[in-house]
Amino acid sequence: MLKIKINIAICTWNRAELLKEALDCLTKLTIPEDIDLEVIVVNNNCTDHTDDIINSFKNKLSLIHVHEKKPGLSHARNKAVESATGDYIIWTDDDVLVDKDWILAYRKFFLSHPDFDVFGGPVLPYYEETPPAWLSNSIDIVSDAFALRNMGSQAIPFKPRTEYLPFGANYAIKLTTQKQYCYSPELGRQPNNISLLGEETLVINQILDSGKKGSWVPEAMVNHRVPADRQTLEYISDYFIGKGKSIGYMPNANDTLFIGKPIWLIRQVFVLKLKFIYHRLFSSERVWLQMLKQKNINIGLLQSIKK
Secondary structure, three states: OOOEEEEEEEEEOOOHHHHHHHHHHHOOOOOOOOEEEEEEEEEOOOOOOHHHHHHHOOOOOOEEEEEOOOOOHHHHHHHHHHHOOOOEEEEEEOOEEEOOOHHHHHHHHHHHOOOEEEEEOOEEEEEOOOOOHHHHOOOOOOHHHHOOEOOOOOOOEOOOOOOOOOOOOOEEEEHHHHOOOOOOOOOOOEOOEOOOOOHHHHHHHHHHHOOOEEEEOOOOOEEEEEOHHHOOHHHHHHHHHHHHHHHHHOOOHHHHHHOOOHHHHHHHHHHHHHHHHHHHHHOOHHHHHHHHHHHHHHHHHHHHOOO
């Protein structure tokens, strides 16, 4: 029997108890006989009991335990890629609970789309506490802030530089292709700057720009934890400012977005601030949250402009 070797990669930093739950979910996966599964956990300079948690799973999972002392998610991702030896690498996070048929869904697409290199599936919310009404009624508008992604029940092709690409909590890349593309240390969450994002989006765009193909895998579902302390306007505001900053770090972002006229962006931020104030007073939460999102992305873009 020809086997497919899959590496599951998790990068973690000081969230030992959440990692324990994530790894426990992996022990309950349905693994077909033709899949050789190996889990790579990267300790990204943790100072808590992460190593103890990882070691406690070594008899339950085929597990590779590696350390990356350079702080930052991109450094940790690159260490995982360096350690991987499979046919595909599937990425998830330490605060994610995977569906028991997660690997079955990816396997189906790997076999039916051997010429595809990028895959991604739904990231659904797992609320630690009941969210406020303004959030639950508008979660689709601000879903990015919680790394949620749901592109429907049909397989659709990925297109570069669009909103319809997978998120870091649930995507897969053919390993021979992944090893050609490093994650940029200028992007990705870091201990001193957790607002920088998009390291995986940059890599996925580079792969798709090279002519390789990708697909949405609707049955490869995971649940992403939404803690109570993130169910706030302050968190959402900070997230979208960080998203704007991250967009500004992308290659040629300034040329594309600002057209050499940052005064236009300043004016746009001012207008959006006024719109947000108005709609916060007189419109539904869906309207004013959209204004908040647009305003703060533009603020982040403005902050990222190279002088």
